[in-house]
Amino acid sequence: MNQLFFTLDICHFSDDGHSLIVLDQTLLPNQEHFIELHTAIEVADAIRHLCVRGAPLIGVAAAMGLVVSLRNKPDAIMGSSASFFNAFLETKNIIGSARPTAVNLSWALNRMERSLKEHQELSPSELLTLLHHESLQIKEEDQATCTAIGNYGKELLRDGMGVLTHCNAGHLATSRYGTALAPIYSATEEGKHLHVYADETRPLLQGARLTAYELSRSGIDTTLICDNMAASLMAQGHIQIVLVGCDRVAANGDTANKIGTLGVAIMAHHYGIPFYVCGPMSSFDPHCPSGKSINIEERHGDEIRSLWYQQPMAPEGVTNYNPAFDITPIELISGFVTELGIINPRTLHDVLSNRTEYYPHP
Numbered sequence: 001m002n003q004l005f006f007t008l009d010i011c012h013f014s015d016d017g018h019s020l021i022v023l024d025q026t027l028l029p030n031q032e033h034f035i036e037l038h039t040a041i042e043v044a045d046a047i048r049h050l051c052v053r054g055a056p057l058i059g060v061a062a063a064m065g066l067v068v069s070l071r072n073k074p075d076a077i078m079g080s081s082a083s084f085f086n087a088f089l090e091t092k093n094i095i096g097s098a099r100p101t102a103v104n105l106s107w108a109l110n111r112m113e114r115s116l117k118e119h120q121e122l123s124p125s126e127l128l129t130l131l132h133h134e135s136l137q138i139k140e141e142d143q144a145t146c147t148a149i150g151n152y153g154k155e156l157l158r159d160g161m162g163v164l165t166h167c168n169a170g171h172l173a174t175s176r177y178g179t180a181l182a183p184i185y186s187a188t189e190e191g192k193h194l195h196v197y198a199d200e201t202r203p204l205l206q207g208a209r210l211t212a213y214e215l216s217r218s219g220i221d222t223t224l225i226c227d228n229m230a231a232s233l234m235a236q237g238h239i240q241i242v243l244v245g246c247d248r249v250a251a252n253g254d255t256a257n258k259i260g261t262l263g264v265a266i267m268a269h270h271y272g273i274p275f276y277v278c279g280p281m282s283s284f285d286p287h288c289p290s291g292k293s294i295n296i297e298e299r300h301g302d303e304i305r306s307l308w309y310q311q312p313m314a315p316e317g318v319t320n321y322n323p324a325f326d327i328t329p330i331e332l333i334s335g336f337v338t339e340l341g342i343i344n345p346r347t348l349h350d351v352l353s354n355r356t357e358y359y360p361h362p
């Protein structure tokens, strides 16, 4: 496997710490172009417009973006600790409202707030340094988490298997390696040959633009398919396992992930194919009782009416419905591949009852 792609650091501070530098994923696969973000509004817009996307990476970028935004507010740093805290809350609210479904966003911001509250005796500039380190810690932990998901998940994969994935839950969606793609990378490193089928993932084509791109750059045997082809491939016996990511897993295991995931899960169930959700514990929301309580982002209709923002491909003004995520009920999920190991859906409740820190309260 070609490791070179994983050296691409898609979210990092500039040398002077005043910018957050992120890969603009809207330009992939045609251009690897980095943009610089300086303010809370710029960070929120980059998340909203999917320059930065994928649940874990949204959390990392939010935490690091918070630091950059505060560093660029001299009034907050030169004033009292109380005014720094107010500036923190204002910045947190702007970035926190960027997208509603991935819980990693509020998880990361709440973790930053906890760190601030635990060190109220520090001066504003010391608090900024503290937040800087906390955000880097979140990023480093994300890398370790993805590595662990890869190591646990690779045990599900046998040489020669056909693996179907939906959307992009890879290196581009995290700080490194990814979640659903991490087991594929780990198994390949061990010498297993896998054949990966990447759903194109309408409407915004994360599968075609991002997953097919990163898998082929890493040297993985990849076939891009349209979303409506997965059933036929399953029927023909080409797919032995489905691995997907997650944006929010409710306390009962219902899982929000990219629109279309539910259909894939139903098809996998029909054909008796194991369906695994891969994600960090920061994507699990113990305060959210079931999928019914998950806020599903609804995006602009132009994303359906135009082909990836370029030209119309449906009549102007046609009524449409464009939910960005759907909920896969727990009964369709074979297991959760996490940094703690592979969690059986029946024991999820016990695992989550010990982990309530940082999650938003309903």
Ligand code: MRU
Binding pocket: 050, 053, 054, 055, 056, 102, 166, 167, 168, 169, 170, 173, 174, 178, 179, 180, 206, 244, 245, 246, 247, 257, 258, 259, 324
């Ligand atoms: O709208 P996106 O591109 O942010 O949606 C991403 C997904 O649905 C991913 O599968 C999910 O965030 C998991 S990423 C490891």
